Amino acid sequence: MREYQVRTVKVGDSIVIALPHELLAVEHVTEGMILKITVQIYQKDPATSSSRVVCDEDDPWKALE
Numbered sequence: 001m002r003e004y005q006v007r008t009v010k011v012g013d014s015i016v017i018a019l020p021h022e023l024l025a026v027e028h029v030t031e032g033m034i035l036k037i038t039v040q041i042y043q044k045d046p047a048t049s050s051s052r053v054v055c056d057e058d059d060p061w062k063a064l065e
Contacts, residue, residue, distance in 0.1 A: 002023070002026065002027070004019070004020055004022075004023050005042055006018060006019060006020070017037075
């Protein structure tokens with residue numbers, strides 16, 4: 001299982017999650033597939049957060065330490 005950071009976007013009354021092209025290619029994800037997604041808040045909303053967390057590409061969870 002791979003872990004990716006994704007951003008949510010409001011579209012009308014819904015929240016949409018855009019998956020990175022890398023994930024789509026590696027996992028062979030196509031339109032119409034049913035996916036199981038585990039949600040974990042990674043970073044507070046920058047608009048309400050006073051400090052910004054910088055993510056290390058090699059270890060994205062390191063920023064949470």
